[in-house]
Amino acid sequence: MSASTLITVATTGAESSKADVPTLPTTLDELVETARRCEAAGARLIHVHVRDERHEPTLDLGRLTETVAALREATDLVVQLSTGGAITDSFESRLAVLDARPDSCSLTCGTTNFGDGMFLNPHPFMRDLYVKAQELGVVPEFELFDLGHVHALRRLIDECGLPHGGAVHCDFVLGVPGAAPATPQALLAGVAALPPETTSWSATGIGRGHLPVLATALAAGGHLRVGMEDNLLLARGVKVDHNVQLVERAARMAELMQRPAMTADEARALLRMT
Numbered sequence: 001m002s003a004s005t006l007i008t009v010a011t012t013g014a015e016s017s018k019a020d021v022p023t024l025p026t027t028l029d030e031l032v033e034t035a036r037r038c039e040a041a042g043a044r045l046i047h048v049h050v051r052d053e054r055h056e057p058t059l060d061l062g063r064l065t066e067t068v069a070a071l072r073e074a075t076d077l078v079v080q081l082s083t084g085g086a087i088t089d090s091f092e093s094r095l096a097v098l099d100a101r102p103d104s105c106s107l108t109c110g111t112t113n114f115g116d117g118m119f120l121n122p123h124p125f126m127r128d129l130y131v132k133a134q135e136l137g138v139v140p141e142f143e144l145f146d147l148g149h150v151h152a153l154r155r156l157i158d159e160c161g162l163p164h165g166g167a168v169h170c171d172f173v174l175g176v177p178g179a180a181p182a183t184p185q186a187l188l189a190g191v192a193a194l195p196p197e198t199t200s201w202s203a204t205g206i207g208r209g210h211l212p213v214l215a216t217a218l219a220a221g222g223h224l225r226v227g228m229e230d231n232l233l234l235a236r237g238v239k240v241d242h243n244v245q246l247v248e249r250a251a252r253m254a255e256l257m258q259r260p261a262m263t264a265d266e267a268r269a270l271l272r273m274t
């Protein structure tokens with residue numbers, strides 16, 4: 001078990017609107033300010049969805065490239081771009097995200113129900129993303145929304161070999177309506193099925209299962225993902241005003257479990273980026 005904890009912050013996502021959530025960091029200035037504060041509170045990896053001038057989700061390559069550069073300039077965080085985007089984004093534009101040359105990219109390991117919509121990840125698309133990340137030297141993080149996704153990851157590794165650098169870092173995203181629930185039982189079933197090549201894993205729970213999932217992850221040797229992409233409430237009726245509140249709470253939980261937030265060097269070593 002890792003002696004310290006990787007804390008990932010997923011700051012923005014593609015689902016909440018600025019009109020509904022004015023505190024959501026959607027501009028580059030807001031994102032950089034958020035990244036700085038979250039890094040100071042213990043986050044080491046930032047999962048990024050970019051918005052346009054109307055605060056709408058975009059996969060515009062210029063904006064993505066500018067965002068990666070700004071985050072690298074302002075922080076020592078591992079910069080991970082979402083290749084999931086929004087459920088309306090094309091496969092082509094999602095593949096092109098890698099051309100912004102982030103340190104890391106998300107790679108969701110299967111199609112899933114996503115509320116009333118569908119988040120499409122057919123196998124040939126996942127394989128193209130996997131191989132492109134290998135070719136460009138981008139370290140993928142495998143997003144697992146459901147038990148079947150764990151087995152789809154096994155298939156990718158069998159077909160394409162190990163990712164760039166050799167780390168197989170997974171992230172359980174539990175509690176999306178229509179996919180696996182945010183429960184300790186679902187998390188532990190997923191962990192038990194992980195491929196033997198797995199080098200580390202983290203977890204987040206959406207909604208009221210968030211804290212049970214974080215606590216289970218810490219107890220079972222996993223790492224933590226938090227952020228306004230996943231949760232807009234700290235507790236029943238208490239809104240998140242800033243991502244840093246979620247990072248601070250995760251860092252306190254990790255400290256209590258005697259697995260404090262890891263350093264930037266430890267995070268890069270975990271992800272085999274050194």
Ligand code: KMH
Pocket residue numbers: 013014015082083084085086087106107108114119143
């Ligand atoms: N916004 C979701 C459709 C990812 O970032 O890779 C996909 C998502 C996963 O958030």
Ligand code: ZN
Pocket residue numbers: 010013014047049082084106229
């Ligand atoms: Zn995301």
